[in-house]
Amino acid sequence: MSIPPANVQVMPLFPTPVAMIEVPQAERLNRDLSAVILQREQTVPGTSHSNLGGYQSSWDMDRWGGPATGELLAIACDIATRLTTPRMGPAGGTLSPSMWKANIWANVNRAGHGNEFHAHPGSFWSGVYYVDDGGIAADPSLGGELEFMDPRGPGPAMYAPQLAFALPGGLSVGANEVVHPRTGRLVMFPAWLLHQVRPYRGGAERISIAFNLSL
DSSP, X not given: OOOOGGGOOOOOXXXXXXXXXXXXXXXXXXXXHHHXXXXXXXXXXXXXXXXXXXXXXXXXXXXXXXXXXXXXXXXXXXXXXXXXXXXXXXXXXXXXXXXXXXXXXXXEEOTTOEEEEEOOTTOSEEEEEEEEOTTTTTOGGGBOOEEEEOTXXXXXXXXXTTOOOSSTTGGGTTSEEEEOOOTTEXXXXXXXXXXXXXXXXXSSOEEEEEEEEEO
């Protein structure tokens, strides 16, 4: 017996939101952000966390990054508020961008630099903003992609790697997904989602700003 399609309901349980936002007036923001980040790199030693080479600033860019950093954080907090809801619905109260506190830092990657897989404990949202994609948008072969690991685990791909689920997003089950950097693009995702930055193979500077949002 053949079951009519109308009799089949597929529920997309356990979604993992990854938001991509093209920031308005990015050219103006990027001009100011690039200048302050490159000046910071020349005058203040970097830190080492997940980065494999490159420069990573201290996590207090809100103190030294100038007005453009505050403007970028305001955009991120607004997006985070739109993408978050009280679990109890309206009874859980009203959310506001002012509820978020942030730590924020700058990254400068050159040839061969990247980040190993990691997550951001103690936060709700994480994000990255691309001040300068280093030419990746025009030439994807330069690498530097933001790569997310499937939080559902590798099981399906280990057992039958030739099979996938017939629904949106189902082809990557048990594998990874990548987001390509683009100057002026903001990417936000749950802070627990494992991610890495693939090595950059260009000859320019790939400049980004990363941040965490907690309550």
